[in-house]
Structure formats: C-alpha cells, structure tokens
Amino acid sequence: MGVAVLAVERVRFAWPGIPAYDFTLRVARGEIVTLSGASGSGKSTLIDLICGFLRPLSGEIAWDGVSILGLPPAQRPVSALFQTGELFEHLDVGTNIVLGLDPRGRPGPAERGRVTAMLAEIGLAGFERRLPAQLSGGQRRRVALARTLIRERPVMLLDEPFGALDTGTRDEVAALVRRLTAERRLASLIVSHDPADTERLGGRSAVLREGRIEERPAG
Amino acid sequence: MIAARLLPGLIAAAVAAGLAGAAIWAIAAAAGTVDMAAALRDPYLRGVTRFTFGQAALSTLFSALLGLAAARAVHRRAGARGARVLNLLASLALVMPTTVAATGIVTVWGRAGWVADAAAALGLPGPGGALYGLPGVLLAHVFFNAPLMARIFHAALAAVPDGRWRIAAHLGLAEREVWRFVEWPAIRRVAPGACGLVFLLCFTSFALVLMLGGGPGASTLEVAIYEAARLDFDLDRAVSLSLLQIGICAAVLLALARFPAEWAAGAGATGLGGRIRPDRAGTGARLADAATAVLAAAIVAAPLVAILAGGLTLDLLRLPFDPAFRQALGTSVVIALASAAITCMLAWAIAEMRRTLVLPTRLPRLAWLAGPLDLASAVYLAVPAIVLGLGAFLALRGIAEAAALAPVLVLAANVLLSLPFAVRALQGRLAESAARHDRLCASLGITGLARIRLVEFPTARRELGFAMALSAALSVGDLGVVALFGSEGFRTLPWLLYERSGRYQSEAAAAIALALLLLSLGFFAGIERIAAGRHGGRRAGR
Numbered sequence: 001m002g003v004a005v006l007a008v009e010r011v012r013f014a015w016p017g018i019p020a021y022d023f024t025l026r027v028a029r030g031e032i033v034t035l036s037g038a039s040g041s042g043k044s045t046l047i048d049l050i051c052g053f054l055r056p057l058s059g060e061i062a063w064d065g066v067s068i069l070g071l072p073p074a075q076r077p078v079s080a081l082f083q084t085g086e087l088f089e090h091l092d093v094g095t096n097i098v099l100g101l102d103p104r105g106r107p108g109p110a111e112r113g114r115v116t117a118m119l120a121e122i123g124l125a126g127f128e129r130r131l132p133a134q135l136s137g138g139q140r141r142r143v144a145l146a147r148t149l150i151r152e153r154p155v156m157l158l159d160e161p162f163g164a165l166d167t168g169t170r171d172e173v174a175a176l177v178r179r180l181t182a183e184r185r186l187a188s189l190i191v192s193h194d195p196a197d198t199e200r201l202g203g204r205s206a207v208l209r210e211g212r213i214e215e216r217p218a219g
Numbered sequence: 220m221i222a223a224r225l226l227p228g229l230i231a232a233a234v235a236a237g238l239a240g241a242a243i244w245a246i247a248a249a250a251g252t253v254d255m256a257a258a259l260r261d262p263y264l265r266g267v268t269r270f271t272f273g274q275a276a277l278s279t280l281f282s283a284l285l286g287l288a289a290a291r292a293v294h295r296r297a298g299a300r301g302a303r304v305l306n307l308l309a310s311l312a313l314v315m316p317t318t319v320a321a322t323g324i325v326t327v328w329g330r331a332g333w334v335a336d337a338a339a340a341l342g343l344p345g346p347g348g349a350l351y352g353l354p355g356v357l358l359a360h361v362f363f364n365a366p367l368m369a370r371i372f373h374a375a376l377a378a379v380p381d382g383r384w385r386i387a388a389h390l391g392l393a394e395r396e397v398w399r400f401v402e403w404p405a406i407r408r409v410a411p412g413a414c415g416l417v418f419l420l421c422f423t424s425f426a427l428v429l430m431l432g433g434g435p436g437a438s439t440l441e442v443a444i445y446e447a448a449r450l451d452f453d454l455d456r457a458v459s460l461s462l463l464q465i466g467i468c469a470a471v472l473l474a475l476a477r478f479p480a481e482w483a484a485g486a487g488a489t490g491l492g493g494r495i496r497p498d499r500a501g502t503g504a505r506l507a508d509a510a511t512a513v514l515a516a517a518i519v520a521a522p523l524v525a526i527l528a529g530g531l532t533l534d535l536l537r538l539p540f541d542p543a544f545r546q547a548l549g550t551s552v553v554i555a556l557a558s559a560a561i562t563c564m565l566a567w568a569i570a571e572m573r574r575t576l577v578l579p580t581r582l583p584r585l586a587w588l589a590g591p592l593d594l595a596s597a598v599y600l601a602v603p604a605i606v607l608g609l610g611a612f613l614a615l616r617g618i619a620e621a622a623a624l625a626p627v628l629v630l631a632a633n634v635l636l637s638l639p640f641a642v643r644a645l646q647g648r649l650a651e652s653a654a655r656h657d658r659l660c661a662s663l664g665i666t667g668l669a670r671i672r673l674v675e676f677p678t679a680r681r682e683l684g685f686a687m688a689l690s691a692a693l694s695v696g697d698l699g700v701v702a703l704f705g706s707e708g709f710r711t712l713p714w715l716l717y718e719r720s721g722r723y724q725s726e727a728a729a730a731i732a733l734a735l736l737l738l739s740l741g742f743f744a745g746i747e748r749i750a751a752g753r754h755g756g757r758r759a760g761r
Binding site: 050051053066072073075078079080082086088089090091095099100102104105151 | 666673
C-alpha cells in the first residue's frame, strides 16, 4: 500500500433506529479501492460523509494529514459521482460537464475546449448540445463521469458508476477510470454491488459488514 | 448563512402578514367603541352569519361532488376529446372574472334569460326571479369552484403510481373496487384541504353575492360589511361584522393548516393510469361520465357561451371610444401587471423559505416554521378584500384620504388574493428541484444567483409563468377593494361592469364583460406562454 492520503479514521455515524456505523479506511494516491456490501450496509452513507453531506458523530476524515471535516462540500478535495440525480435534466451535456470547471456556468474558450476533449475521451464527441433525456442510460452515466473527472480533485468517489451500463461499456469505463487514476494519481473509492467490478478495476477491495469496513487482499 | 437563506421568505411573509395584521389591528382598535355583545344578539347579523355558513357549506358540497365526478370522467376518458373540453372549461373558469361570470349566469338563468325563453317556448313556467338569492349564489359558486375541485382531484388521480392501475387492471377490479382501493386513498389525501379552501372562498365571497344575492335575506358577511361601510356608513356594524368574519375564517384557516399544502406528487406516475384503468368500458362509468359532461355544460359552459354571444354586439365596437372604458382598461392592466410581478416575487421567496424548512437535508430543526409560513401566505382567506379595505380606511382615518390610496390598496388586496395560489404553484416544483439538485449543487459549489439562473429558473419557469399568468388574470378581474373606494377618478374594468349593470345598461355591460373576459384570457395565455419560453418550459425527463 502507498502513502495513505484519504484517511477515514474511526468515523461514527448513526441513522435513527439502526446501529451506528464505524468506518475506518485509507485510500492512497494512485490507488483504487472498490467497496461492496449489502443494501443498507452504509456504502452511500460513507460517500455522503466524505463529501460533506453528513456530519459524523465522532472520528476524522483527512486529506494529506489535514482534516476536511470543516470544509463545505464544494471545497473538499473530492469529486463524486452520485448514484441518483447525477445530471441537470434541463441543461445540455456541455453545460452539465462545464459546471465541474465553473459553477457559475459562464465558461471561456479554454473551458469549452476541455469539455470537448473530455467528451472525446469518454466516447461522446459531438454530444455537447444534447439534453440528458436524449441519451441512453450508459451515455448519461458517462456524462456524469466526465463531469466528475474534469474537476481534477485528487479524491474520486464513484457510487455505483456501472449500474446502467452494458458489459462492453463497463469494461471501457473501467479502463478509463483505471487509466485516469494512474495518470492523475487519484485516490479512487468506488462503490459497487458487482464483485466483477473489482476485477475490472483492479486495486484493493473492501466489504461493508455490520457497520464496519473489512479489507480484502488485492484480487 | 441560514439567515441569508431565510431572509427573503421572512420579509415576504412579514409583508403579507403585516398588511393583514394592520387591518385587523385597525378594526380591533375601532371595536373598542362597539358593543360586541349587543351586536352578536342582532337578528340581522345572526341571519347574515347563518346564510354565509349555509351557502358556503352547500357550495362546497355541490362543488366537491361535481368536481369529483368531472375529475373521474376526465381521468377515465384520458385522451378523449370530451375530456380535453372539460379540462379547457376548468381552465377558463379558473381565470374568469367574477363579475363576468355573474353576467353570464344571469344571461342563462335570469328572469329574461335563455332558460326562461326556452321554458316560454315550451309553455312551461320560467324561473322568474328565483335566480336572485341562494340558487344564484350556489350556481355561481359551483361555476367557479367545481372546476377548481376537479383540477385538484384530477391531479391526485393522475399522481397515483402506474403500478397500482396495472394491478387493478390485471385483477379486473370492478368500478366500485377501483374507487375503494385506488381512487379514494388518493382523493382522501387532498379532499380536506380542497374542501376547506373552497369553503373559505365561498364564505368570503363578495362580487358574486353582491350581484346575485338579492338583498338582506341572502347576503354574506363580506357583502354586509361592504353595505354597512359604503352604503349605510354604519362603521360600528361594519366593525362587528368584520371581527366575526375574521374570527370564523381564522379558525377554519388554522384547522386547514393540518392538511398537506402540496396537492399531488406524481412519483411513479406517467399518465398511463387513465388509459389502462379497468372501469373505462363499464356501462355505469359511461353513463356517469356522460351525465357529468351534460351537467358541466349546463353549469359552466353555458354562461361562457352566453358571455361570448351577448358581448358580440355593436357596443363592443363602441368601447374603445368610451373614455371611461379606456381609463378603466389602463388602470386594470397596470394593476394586474404590477400585482403579478409583486405576487411572484413574494411567492418565490416564501416557497424558497418553505423548502428550506421542510427538506430533511436543510433545516429540519426549524420545520415547525412551515405552518406559520403557510398561514402568512394564505392570510387573504381570513382577511379578504373588503375587510382589508375597511381596515385601511379605519387606520388612515384622520391621516390621509383612503380613496386617494385606492390604487395601492387594490394592488395590495390583489397581491394577497393571488399569493396562496402562486405559492402553491411554485412550492412543489422548487421542493422537487431541491430534493433532486441540492447535493449536486453543493458538491459543485453552485450557489446564489448562479443557482437561480442555472437550476431553479429553468426548472420552475413553467410554474412561474403559470403563477404570474394566474395572478394577472385574477387581479384584472377582481372586484374587491375597488368596490369600496372606486370612483369616477379611479375605476377598474370590473368596477365599470358592476356600475353599468347596476344602471341596467345591459348591452354595454355585456360588451364590457366580453372585453374583460378576453383580457383575462389574454393575460393568462400570453404571460404563461412568454414565461414558459421558446420550448414551452422544456422539462426533460426519462
């Protein structure tokens, strides 16, 4: 394992009426960790805690040794792909992606160029003006992934990124995630139900069971 | 941060509640000189209260029954031409000025109306003057409120998830079971709120009762306040009537606060339900739907046709040359546009604050504030136009001439009148947008004006257009405060129509009624279309 840069240390959180979660996990730069677990095991809760949508009861979440708990979601060194509601349905593909670079939605030529390049990279060249409703499930997911990647934050969180993709597209997107993680030295945490995704992505795998994370050796 | 989120809504709610509160304060202060105990024993006041209650209850009952039948018929006949016509009628009635509707109802059901002509031709006794009094008030209230109920009930049926209709069709449920297991659970959620709203609208009814009521025996509290203040100048009586009205309406409004403000949510519904429901082909359903269509045509469509037919005379061509008409038209247009703009700003701020309070991801600790906020936006139902006008008159007595402030008072009353409808139109969409986009916006740092421009406005522009169009249409047709303060120097189109009707200039009144109807429809259709934009407020969805 390399130097741990995203550190989730003894983070406790509880939803009303169910036992508290107690998360500990480290993800290094350039590393992919795939997290699996049964429904309700707390996978999305962990993502929300790292993103800053939930506040832990205790524990620490740090990046490069510095706590990020006091930062609002947009200022955390994290770029996330959520399981649902991943696109603004009324905005076209280009605007959806450019918001990752400029949250005011007023991009210059440089930003537009980067969007065009990113679309080409994910196999959707020329789709800038399309609305999300005009895309297939796989294409929507890739657009959301493009926005996640274009933010260039050192930590990438992907919640069920392959859910709506066919096998061929899964392989392609997994290869893209693998390549970008290595090239940009990202700390990538990927939540997935499918054990085959661990094989696709390589790296370590971990399982959430009874509110705790159990690490597995690299497969 | 929290204060910044809530401040616009707090200011908007304070403006609405402050206007009403000032009126109540002025009336309560004036009540110091009134012997309320003696007033409450007054047989006239008791009679008026009894009639107000009775007509409101009966109007609510009949409106609910016809509205429910119409909603079921439209849902059951989804896609059919008749269903589209019923929908159109509901929209027309929603924006129809009350004075215009009263003119149409008289044309159909009056002493010399269509029904009387038809009865005479058949050798049957005509309705005579029976329209004036309870029958006329009920007809008019059902004309307006059955379509409103139909819209609410239809939205509830349309929001039933497709899966439930699939199961009903799969199991071959009979009409009675469809009602029991699928429709009633959806209707039950919205019925108390809808009935309470209609009861209050009928309880505080003014223009319709003024034109169709027929004297002291059939008068609502609102009309009685107007008569006491403007005609008899008996301020003590006006104050005691106002206090009684405010007390009753506030009690009903507080009871209503227990019921959900959002009338329908459509998760899992695509509109398929009406096309696959198993009772579409049943004989009973067909007969019921046909009977509903006939009844709706008699009560809602006939007065509309009468206004069109009655107004298309030479008097319509003379209107543009009538200085009084031109003056009234200009005043009405300016007030309607200003009212629509102010209403929508206040409604947006209140809806934004409300979603901040009720969404579990935002400020759950302050969720209790949502109830008072709803009351503030619906304050007009407790303090309607005439009470507001009386309060302003009493507050300004000795300081300024209330008549000089008539345009401001009319504007304020129109804003309060439209506010509950505008808030309801906006709050569902804004809450849905927040539930959908909050996390994404927070993670990307989309905040403030950028969020309004990029996210809220595009997703809610159709609702904003509807709210603005409805506000303008309601304002342009309102005969409320202007009835108290209208004069030759300040008149609106509804006031002019009422004035001409009162002078028995029936042809001129019919022409003004048609012009007013066209203006309301023009506002409604035009503003909604402009606000919805080139793509009709495109909303993509899968």
